[in-house]
Amino acid sequence: GDSVTQMEGPVTLSEEAFLTINCTYTATGYPSLFWYVQYPGEGLQLLLKATKADDKGSNKGFEATYRKETTSFHLEKGSVQVSDSAVYFCALVTGGGNKLTFGTGTQLKVEL
Amino acid sequence: SQTIHQWPATLVQPVGSPLSLECTVEGTSNPNLYWYRQAAGRGLQLLFYSVGIGQISSEVPQNLSASRPQDRQFILSSKKLLLSDSGFYLCAWSVPGGEFVNQPQHFGDGTRLSIL
Numbered sequence: 348g349d350s351v352t353q354m355e356g357p358v359t360l361s362e363e364a365f366l367t368i369n370c371t372y373t374a375t376g377y378p379s380l381f382w383y384v385q386y387p388g389e390g391l392q393l394l395l396k397a398t399k400a401d402d403k404g405s406n407k408g409f410e411a412t413y414r415k416e417t418t419s420f421h422l423e424k425g426s427v428q429v430s431d432s433a434v435y436f437c438a439l440v441t442g443g444g445n446k447l448t449f450g451t452g453t454q455l456k457v458e459l
Numbered sequence: 460s461q462t463i464h465q466w467p468a469t470l471v472q473p474v475g476s477p478l479s480l481e482c483t484v485e486g487t488s489n490p491n492l493y494w495y496r497q498a499a500g501r502g503l504q505l506l507f508y509s510v511g512i513g514q515i516s517s518e519v520p521q522n523l524s525a526s527r528p529q530d531r532q533f534i535l536s537s538k539k540l541l542l543s544d545s546g547f548y549l550c551a552w553s554v555p556g557g558e559f560v561n562q563p564q565h566f567g568d569g570t571r572l573s574i575l
Contacts, residue, residue: 372573376495378561379561379562379563381563383566386570387566389569389570390465390549390566390567390568390569391503391549391551391566392566393563393564393565398561409460413513436503439562440561440562441561442561445508445510445553445555446493446505446508447564449502449503450502451501451502452502452503457473
C-alpha cells in the first residue's frame with residue numbers, strides 16, 4: 348500500500364536558518380503530493396501541493412519539488428521565522444482516491 | 460469560497476457519556492467528508508469517510524460511529540465514551556477526485572475532547 352516517511356522531529360532552528368524537512372513516499376500509480384502545516388491548537392492547513400513529476404509547489408516562502416526518480420518531496424525554506432513553528436505533515440493521494448496517506452508529522456521549533 | 464465549521468471547539472466529558480460532534484461545509488456540493496483523530500503528539504488516524512448522504516466507510520473498528528444526514532453535514536457520535544477516546548478530532552472535506560485528478564483535503568479547526 349501507499350506510505351509516507353518523514354524525518355523524525357523535533358527540528359530546532361535559529362531564526363533565519365535554512366530549513367529542510369525530508370519526505371519520501373511509496374505509491375502505486377501517479378500520486379499527488381501535499382504539505383500541510385498545523386499550528387498549535389489548530390487544524391491542518393494546506394501549505395503547498397504538486398501534482399506531477401518535477402512540479403514545484405510553493406507558498407509563504409516554502410518550496411517542495413516532486414522528484415519521481417527519488418520518490419521524494421522535501422520541504423525547504425530559505426529563512427525561517429519564529430512564526431513558522433508548527434508541525435508539518437507530508438501527504439499523498441493516488442488515482443483520484445478518497446483518502447490521503449499522511450506521514451507522522453515533523454515538529455519544527457524556531458528560536459530567536 | 461468554501462468554509463468548514465466544527466463544533467464545539469473543546470469538550471470535557473465523563474467516561475460512559477454520549478458524544479456528538481458536528482461538522483458542516485459551506486460553498487460546495489457533494490463533498491467527500493472525513494473524520495480524523497489525532498492523539499497527543501501523534502499523527503492523524505482516519506476514522507470515517509463519506510462520499511455521499513448516508514454513505515459511511517469506517518476505517519477503524521471502535522465505539523464511535525458517523526452519520527451524514529445532509530449533503531454537507533457530518534456527525535461523529537458515541538453512545539458511551541471511553542478514556543481512550545480522548546484526543547483532537549478533525550473534520551475535513553475534499554472535492555471528489557476523478558480517475559486522473561487528485562484533490563487535497565481541507566480541514567476544520569478541530570475539537571479537543573477530554574474524557575475524565
